[in-house]
Amino acid sequence: xxxxxxxxxxxxxxxxxxxxxxxxxxxxxxxxxxxxxxxxxxxxxxxxxxxxxxxxxxxxxxxxxxxxxxxxxxxxxxxxxxxxxxxxxxxxxxxxxxxxxxxxxxxxxxxxxxxxxxxxxxxxxxxxxxxxxxxxxxxxxxxxxxxxxxxxxxxxxxxxxxxxxxxxxxxxxxxxxxxxxxxxxxxxxxxxxxxxxxxxxxxxxxxxxxxxxxxxxxxxxxxxxxxxxxxxxxxxxxxxxxxxxxxxxxxxxxxxxxxxxxxxxxxxxxxxxxxxxxxxxxxxxxxxxxxxxxxxxxxxxxxxxxxxxxxxxxxxxxxxxxxxxxxxxxxxxxxxxxxxxxxxxxxxxxxxxxxxxxxxxxxxxxxxxxxxxxxxxxxxxxxxxxxxxxxxxxxxxxxxxxxxxxxxxxxxxxxxxxxxxxxxxxxxxxxxxxxxxxxxxxxxxxxxxxxxxxxxxxxxxxxxxxxxxxxxxxxxxxxxxxxxxxxxxxxxxxxxxxxx
Amino acid sequence: xxxxxxxxxxxxxxxxxxxxxxxxxxxxxxxxxxxxxxxxxxxxxxxxxxxxxxxxxxxxxxxxxxxxxxxxxxxxxxxxxxxxxxxxxxxxxxxxxxxxxxxxxxxxxxxxxxxxxxxxxxxxxxxxxxxxxxxxxxxxxxxxxxxxxxxxxxxxxxxxxxxxxxxxxxxxxxxxxxxxxxxxxxxxxxxxxxxxxxxxxxxxxxxxxxxxxxxxxxxxxxxxxxxxxxxxxxxxxxxxxxxxxxxxxxxxxxxxxxxxxxxxxxxxxxxxxxxxxxxxxxxxxxxxxxxxxxxxxxxxxxxxxxxxxxxxxxxxxxxxxxxxxxxxxxxxxxxxxxxxxxxxxxxxxxxxxxxxxxxxxxxxxxxxxxxxxxxxxxxxxxxxxxxxxxxxxxxxxxxxxxxxxxxxxxxxxxxxxxxxxxxxxxxxxxxxxxxxxxxxxxxxxxxxxxxxxxxxxxxxxxxxxxxxxxxxxxxxxxxxxxxxxxxxxxxxxxx
Numbered sequence: 002x003x004x005x006x007x008x009x010x011x012x013x014x015x016x017x018x019x020x021x022x023x024x025x026x027x028x029x030x031x032x033x034x035x036x037x038x039x040x041x042x043x044x045x046x047x048x049x050x051x052x053x054x055x056x057x058x059x060x061x062x063x064x065x066x067x068x069x070x071x072x073x074x075x076x077x078x079x080x081x082x083x084x085x086x087x088x089x090x091x092x093x094x095x096x097x098x099x100x101x102x103x104x105x106x107x108x109x110x111x112x113x114x115x116x117x118x119x120x121x122x123x124x125x126x127x128x129x130x131x132x133x134x135x136x137x138x139x140x141x142x143x144x145x146x147x148x149x150x151x152x153x154x155x156x157x158x159x160x161x162x163x164x165x166x167x168x169x170x171x172x173x174x175x176x177x178x179x180x181x182x183x184x185x186x187x188x189x190x191x192x193x194x195x196x197x198x199x200x201x202x203x204x205x206x207x208x209x210x211x212x213x214x215x216x217x218x219x220x221x222x223x224x225x226x227x228x229x230x231x232x233x234x235x236x237x238x239x240x241x242x243x244x245x246x247x248x249x250x251x252x253x254x255x256x257x258x259x260x261x262x263x264x265x266x267x268x269x270x271x272x273x274x275x276x277x278x279x280x281x282x283x284x285x286x287x288x289x290x291x292x293x294x295x296x297x298x299x300x301x302x303x304x305x306x307x308x309x310x311x312x313x314x315x316x317x318x319x320x321x322x323x324x325x326x327x328x329x330x331x332x333x334x335x336x337x338x339x340x341x342x343x344x345x346x347x348x349x350x351x352x353x354x355x356x357x358x359x360x361x362x363x364x365x366x367x368x369x370x371x372x373x374x375x376x377x378x379x380x381x382x383x384x385x386x387x388x389x390x391x392x393x394x395x396x397x398x399x400x401x402x403x404x405x406x407x408x409x410x411x412x413x414x415x416x417x418x419x420x421x422x423x424x425x426x427x428x429x430x431x432x433x434x435x436x437x438x439x440x441x442x443x444x445x446x447x448x449x450x451x452x453x454x455x456x457x458x459x460x461x462x463x464x465x466x467x468x469x470x471x472x473x474x475x476x477x478x479x480x481x482x483x484x485x486x487x488x489x490x491x492x493x494x495x496x497x498x499x500x501x
Numbered sequence: 502x503x504x505x506x507x508x509x510x511x512x513x514x515x516x517x518x519x520x521x522x523x524x525x526x527x528x529x530x531x532x533x534x535x536x537x538x539x540x541x542x543x544x545x546x547x548x549x550x551x552x553x554x555x556x557x558x559x560x561x562x563x564x565x566x567x568x569x570x571x572x573x574x575x576x577x578x579x580x581x582x583x584x585x586x587x588x589x590x591x592x593x594x595x596x597x598x599x600x601x602x603x604x605x606x607x608x609x610x611x612x613x614x615x616x617x618x619x620x621x622x623x624x625x626x627x628x629x630x631x632x633x634x635x636x637x638x639x640x641x642x643x644x645x646x647x648x649x650x651x652x653x654x655x656x657x658x659x660x661x662x663x664x665x666x667x668x669x670x671x672x673x674x675x676x677x678x679x680x681x682x683x684x685x686x687x688x689x690x691x692x693x694x695x696x697x698x699x700x701x702x703x704x705x706x707x708x709x710x711x712x713x714x715x716x717x718x719x720x721x722x723x724x725x726x727x728x729x730x731x732x733x734x735x736x737x738x739x740x741x742x743x744x745x746x747x748x749x750x751x752x753x754x755x756x757x758x759x760x761x762x763x764x765x766x767x768x769x770x771x772x773x774x775x776x777x778x779x780x781x782x783x784x785x786x787x788x789x790x791x792x793x794x795x796x797x798x799x800x801x802x803x804x805x806x807x808x809x810x811x812x813x814x815x816x817x818x819x820x821x822x823x824x825x826x827x828x829x830x831x832x833x834x835x836x837x838x839x840x841x842x843x844x845x846x847x848x849x850x851x852x853x854x855x856x857x858x859x860x861x862x863x864x865x866x867x868x869x870x871x872x873x874x875x876x877x878x879x880x881x882x883x884x885x886x887x888x889x890x891x892x893x894x895x896x897x898x899x900x901x902x903x904x905x906x907x908x909x910x911x912x913x914x915x916x917x918x919x920x921x922x923x924x925x926x927x928x929x930x931x932x933x934x935x936x937x938x939x940x941x942x943x944x945x946x947x948x949x950x951x952x953x954x955x956x957x958x959x960x961x962x963x964x965x966x967x968x969x970x971x972x973x974x975x976x977x978x979x980x981x982x983x984x985x986x987x988x989x990x991x992x993x994x995x996x
Binding site for chain 2: 055058059060061062063064065066067094096098100103104105106162164295297298299302303304305
């Protein structure tokens, strides 16, 4: 457990006295099949140092060759973020020593990024914030150090370290925002919403699996404050190790509270890198920028400049998929939903699932009903995401189909869902195996109705007198007799026919 | 038939005719190495077993009637900067002592595919930094013309091996003159091909934008045969040029300069040049004129800045390229006794593993790339490089090739310049411009300097991808000189 001795100002007070300024640097591992500069595979979770070769190990004499697909993916990202795409740019070497960097320099981009000057619109509450994108550039990922023997898993106090170079050389895109002003008390939410929107956009582009928990999407959060309305921005801090959407929000919030306390006491915010702690929601100092390294950037002489032809960029642009926000607007109209309904669907992470369920034949209303109702409850109980349930949109569509055909009623449908989630097969298999289908044989039903009328002469008499509300008792009796497999509305119709 | 005195072209013909076997040729050269290399010290590693195995394989394939490449069965020595699977690769440095690369350089692979027999790895200045092989961590090589003299560098081991008849052919790399300068002072032929014409994959990098692998031979035709065998596009090297290999062998056979326009570079002569070098060079120009070439003088005003620009660009790239030698993954590791952290082990290893000249250049390059100094040093040097390229462009607008002495002086004594880096750097004065511009150049013997009786090299420079012109001019000069001397220059060496 990491403790902090920082003094904090409560958030609502802090944002009354200070304007926050935030900026985000997001690293995205591209989902290319092979690495940035060699043919090694990029699959996550392989045996350590099993996906390496002379190139990504930086062995003496080896040379990099650019992965064309990584360039294409980066251009795709740049175009989706409304950036200008460079007609000519170079890679650069960023020089520093660290054991997980095989060459002790990282091939990156410095003053000639592939994409510049874009934006992404983000909905925060009622308003839309246009987040400026400073640059999108391409680089290679480093290896991964595992520090063994210490309490924290960090290098301090460790007995020894192991290095896995499987990740070394995986293409990594860095997306840097311009400073985001004017969000006030919404700053933490704005930061989170930006990363969420960016994640959805990247996923829709098919360029990355954007899994924060596996590190394929990583975020650094910059925060600084100005006395409210003054525009005099203070020193910024850069918070690293922010590994979930929730953490993005918490990290900004904590830094606002912490920096406000420093400034309130007449102190000075130090320009430094801070480390976010998931367990406590706090940040602690990392290395200070004052002892910052001189990276000695210079153009990478082992690579030729990248000059994407205009017609290629046009082709990539033409093939861009619909953006998530445009898609949401379209689906909202198509499904005839309110803004609030759409937001609920989006926040629940059910949008894609509902869309796929509709595509598989369900009505939008039915698809929404099952995913946001029964299935959301199950996911919540199991502590998982909706998308991780053992239930496909096609299966949900099939269940709604069975319900509207009268084969299942809602209670039976829930039973089918249970069985499918328990891995007992497809909805049709479950219905078949358990004999769950609604009794729709008119002869059988009529017989059950007649038996119910005979067994309840008083109720039957009331109905005959026109008190149709009493039919509920008979319906209940029929349902009980058929083990709830009857279609209740049909039973009611039959009863009224008989006694009408 | 003394096999070690034969040229590669002669060996190739004799092997093809079945007059001699690859095994006999290889054994003869291994015997020669055993007899003289304790004095010459051209080799860091002699690969006798694998060489004989390769030779036996060539003999077997030839016996089955298989059509083999021209160099099949011809021995070659390889500078210890090329990775070789199954042999150590040290780059003349302690820091790589004991490293066995798990892969072959593209050129190593091409040599093996051509059936050339790799005799071993040759000595060099540490990481190719130097002009004498005195910077080798494993002791200097000696010039076969005079064992007290340096064989030049950094590819001095390769040049000495060829000049001492230990190998008919050798491979080197040229970054600032590291093929042409040793070729000149050892009285043999050496070529720096067009940058990107020969693959750098598997060449342990000194300065990536300059390093160019190339051939050594005792004749122009031999150098052309090896040049052709190692050249051509390599998808593993992004800076490799995807264009047909210039017809260098055909040009060497034609050896015709009639009607060619040859420019003498004004700036590559005068003060600091040994008189005996200048007079041999002047004689060479006369010979070319007598063969029908049109000779003019051409000024390249920015060449005088080439040396300082080179000593900013090359160390800058080197400081970054050599960062990977950190004891973490391969090579030497010093101080890993459980009490030190990784950073300390890195520092100790680099302190012990690198020699003085390598450290000097790492420090120079680190400084030149530092924030606040970049524009004044690295940035300015790159601008100078552009001006030198423009000088060449303008010159090649007027003439087909440029000529100059290959070196300002003949071979100097071992130890003579070891404590004077500036004097050492001047050895590459004539060769550096072609490296900075990335075009092609050759050094071919043009006689002995009167004052010391040591060989002088004529440098011919051609535009990028016009490497064939080098061979046309050098072969014509070689033929005329051999006629005049009655024998190849090397035959007059005492050794």
